[in-house]
Amino acid sequence: MNTTATSRSAFPGPSQSHNQPQPGGNGSVDPAATNNNVKAGAGDSYFVDAKKGEVNELRTLLRTFSLEKTLTRKREIIKKVIAYMTLGIDVSRLLPDMLLVIETRDLVIKKMVYLYLCTYASTSEEVAIMCINTLMKDCSNDDPMVRGLALRSLTSLRLKSVVEYVMEPLRKSLDDANAYVRKTAVLGVLKLHDLSHPVTTFLPRLTELLDDSDPAVVSNCISVLNELNADTGGMEVTRDVMLKLLNRLGTFNEFGLAEVLNLLCRYTPTDKNETFQIMNLLDPVLRTSNSGSVLAVIKSFLHLTNTMEELRPMVYERVKPPILTLIAGGGPEQIYVLLKHVKYLCEANPGMFDNEYRQLYVRYNEPTSIKYLKLSILPKLASADTAVDIITELCEYVSENDIRMAKLAIEAIAKVATERACQGTTAGGIGEIVTGKLVELCSLDGGPVSSAAACALKDVLRAHPNSRFSVAPVLGRCLKLGGEEKGKASLVWMIGEFGDIVIEAPYVLEKLVDSWDENEELVKLSLLTACVKLFFKRPPEMQAILGRLLTHATNDVSSQDLHDRALLYYRLLKAGPEKAEKVVNGGEQVIEPSKGFAEDDEEATIKALREEFNTLSIVYGSKSAHFIGEQYRLGSANSVAEITDAFANTSVAPIQPDVTAAPTQPTPEPPQSNDDAYADLLGFADSPPTPPSASVPAAAPQTSAMNLNKSFAIDGGKFQGMWQSLPEASSSMSAMSKNYTVGEIDGLLTGVGILTMASGEMDAEFKFFLYAQDVDTGSVYLLQLVIDKMCEPRVCSLSIKTDTGGEGAEVVAKMLGGVLGNAGM
């Protein structure tokens, strides 16, 4: 296949003209081109004809179908068509012939034809419509298998024009006596929805089916309701539904179980007792050999203990053995994912796997993806007690044949010295051990291993400056060994940094300066820095060298960066060496070993990822918002669930915890213009932070063009229903001028007649469900306001739904914006 593809793309022109032969046009064609045409065209046409030939042959064969006597021969014919389809050959042209075969009682043939239809129906809608009758007839066949099969195919055709025909069989099938048909129908609703056909009429039935006797129907129902309600965070989770599902947990297969456990992560038990009951119920699942189920239970445990921090250590202790057992017994793919979760748990809960560090040593027969992953976990397991063992083990990996492995092992060794293990009294000792090992590797042979060790050494010394005395004597010798660019640059940097104790420093650097052109860019850059720093420490020895260096560097046209940096140093020095020293040496920065480097600071991510435990986010180490398309995400699942749950149980707007804080004088911090400028520069804010509007909240009602009914009331169920059924009328985003609390916002909005249904404060955002009624027209507006606390200034996004068909939504949005003093809402 590959060769044909390349040969075709090599002659794009000719093959095109071959496909559209122009009668009588031959005479005017350039002879060379014709020649070319013939050559390339011949090869191409052979390919096309061959394909056409095959498909034509199939067609002939299909026409003999009805003449064939035996079933096996008939099956063989259809099988051939499917075989071609699988090979990627386009057999869509056989659609009319395949339709003739559809009337058959043989289920094997039927299934094959349906498979074909689901693949090709959308290529030619008009022709495909001919199959609808048969499919509809099969939907009321006596055999439930046939009914289910037909319905599945009917809903999988992806033909907008037949959607109308599907509604009726679908409605009937949702009530079918057979669970197989019902479960197929449930997914059918979703398929219809994805063809942008309204399915609201089915919603009540779907909700009923959550109680179905068959667990497969129920789990499909959960999936479908979750997707239909994706923008409000998924299916509504009430106590009633949740407890019913939990009570029959044992009947679900592992995938149904996963669905239920996912729902559980959006449910908050009413009291501690219930929490414990649920946890006891889930505990046996930890003993199963399905890694997905075990991780789902762990996620549920983490969620259930959200408000009970004191239970967390017990949870971690409980889930540790099952994870390790799964790692011991699973396939390499599962192990990879589990290890990613182990890594996350080590970050979220340092120390959790410390005493099991031997279980996570690299094994020689593992895939490299697992080996490399383990290398990134091992330093995280190093505590004061285990650090030495782990360093020794990592050193063994350095001598592996795999050079990547060796480099990663060196990085890992350095990490032991810069991370958690180095807190407290043992820090110096571990730093010294690591430095010793790295120095040994560094002075090895000037190969890639030595270079990697040099890079690592530089980082370790930033955290353990006291170890510099054991490093200083060997730096010059190491540099002589040569090595990779990065390694050499690190060595040069260290020579400059610790030049006061590296006796031969000026001579080593001088050599490099005098062979300027032979150095790589990175080496040149760090040579510049090193020489300038050394100049401040040992001016008499360095003056002449520095002069030569600056001449070289400013004349070097190979790198703009180099040129500019040289000029900067030159001008600084011109302004006076003292001033220059202040700038260049600007304060010693020793890295706090326990904190690690700034770029490694992942605390915010760790917190955000807890919500996304047991998802791809943990594997990628990044929030889902960064890699999952908007339409494929549940609208911030957790937060909404808490709110919807709150108003499912009560028809009164729940009291916000912050409401007592409302009377206190709002003390908005004046936005610091500097910060704003930076934020804007880096594009942190979703919308450009405009200067806060002058209008103070009190003046806001001026902008209102609508009189809102302040005593209007609506209950939670109705709100929920309307919110689901109404289309979005308006949505907007804007920056907020002040950092209000939940209570303040509630107060301000109530003042103008925008009332709160429910509100809540999450880790990263405030969320409000609001409603309002226009006194004059009586129309109702439902609002969802989400304020992102992480941004500075805060950004709020507002979406409005209304029964007016969109009229007035903008006015309400303006009013809200005015009250909150938002710019550009």
Added chain:
Amino acid sequence: MASLSSFFVLSPRGDTIIKKEYRFSLGQSGAEKDLKSSVEMFFRKVKFWDTSKDGGWDGPDEARAEADESENFDMPKVDAPPVFLLDGESFLHIKRSGLIFGCATRYNVSPSQTLELLAKIAKIFKDYCGTLSEEAIRKNFILLYELLDEMLDYGYPQVTSTEQLKMFVYNEPIVTTPIVTEKTKGSNGKTASAASVHKPVSVGGVSSGKSGKNEIFVDILERLNVLFSANGYVLNSSIDGCIQMKSYLSGNPELRLALNEDLVVGKGNGQSYGAVVLDDLNFHDCVNLSEFDGSRTLSFYAPDGEFVLLNYRIASEFRVPFKIMPAIEMVTPTKLEIMLTVRNEIPAENYGANVVCRIPLPRATATVFCEMLGAAAGVEQTAEHLASERVVEWKVKKFSGASELSMKIKLSLDSPSTLQTRKEIGPISLGFEIPMFNVSNLQVRYLRIAETSPSPFRWVRYVTQSSSYVCRL
């Protein structure tokens, strides 16, 4: 939301053998994105995994090899991770018998659950085809599509158990004879595990009597991870064990399987001398554990086909079956002698099969001469220098218990031996299989089948295998 956009099976060369699309996604241009091209892209990515730019999401500290490693030093192939992001879609895959079972999704699915699903699909394909190979899948593709249709609908998992699927399946499997390569584990008849029974499950509609015997295979399989220091001291050791079954019992009767009564689970639980202590274990979904705590008995309705009844893990010390004792001597600066002794410490009535010992040699190796010492008559062994891999491979077909074998490797080097040269030797790895023996002493006391009328055949086997069995130098 955990729905898949597509599922596919690829051959080792990257040809699509089975594919099915569930969610038709819109590409950037608005046109439907071609599954074929994205699968091709996926395959290229898996085949030539580039650690330097792995989608940008793999943690900053992991596998960040620089691009300037063009010198092609010693670059073993890098294995692609089983989960990665490609062009807005997440691809998950598992490898089974050289085939790639993969899927794509746009949702933030649970990766473990999805990989379990892929593994399940692979298992079911194997159950129905009898064996998992490119040929078997190509021959049975209609059957497999039929199965797939019932297992996944619109990207959501549906029926995924072998016996339930029987109701829906009308095609009959076409049995292919597996190609017995030298690499196939257990070329030795006795060590062949239950997994090597290449027989498809009987398919619904067709009477089960046709497929013949009413039988069940039980394997107690232990894989050993042992790490020795140069002086023969065990640095780290663990056992990954499992009880694996393959059931062809008609009518899925209830089974009762009893383990050692003195079995102790968990460290630090009061243990008597000689008891079998497991760190932890987990069970298949089908197992009823009500009697486990009392009498160490499991009851379950065995699902059809292959399944793992339970997995266990032992991290405490145990008697290792093989001891590796190496010694290196520098004769002259350019001549080294490696003396290697392997002692089999299992009882004399047992033996290690297909023992393979691999000794990596330094880069500077010029010539190699191997000499096998003191072998008793009848020991079938070979030693070979594989220059391309820079290892000596020493194979012993049958290594009797309570015996010892030695070998001397004489090396001459291109350049005088340095510290680095010495470091390049090793680690020595040992691969083996010990039939009818297990290290942990975990025993199946009995396996009872409720319906006894046509007493089924029960094949119970113990096998010990090496996993990562390594000696450092």
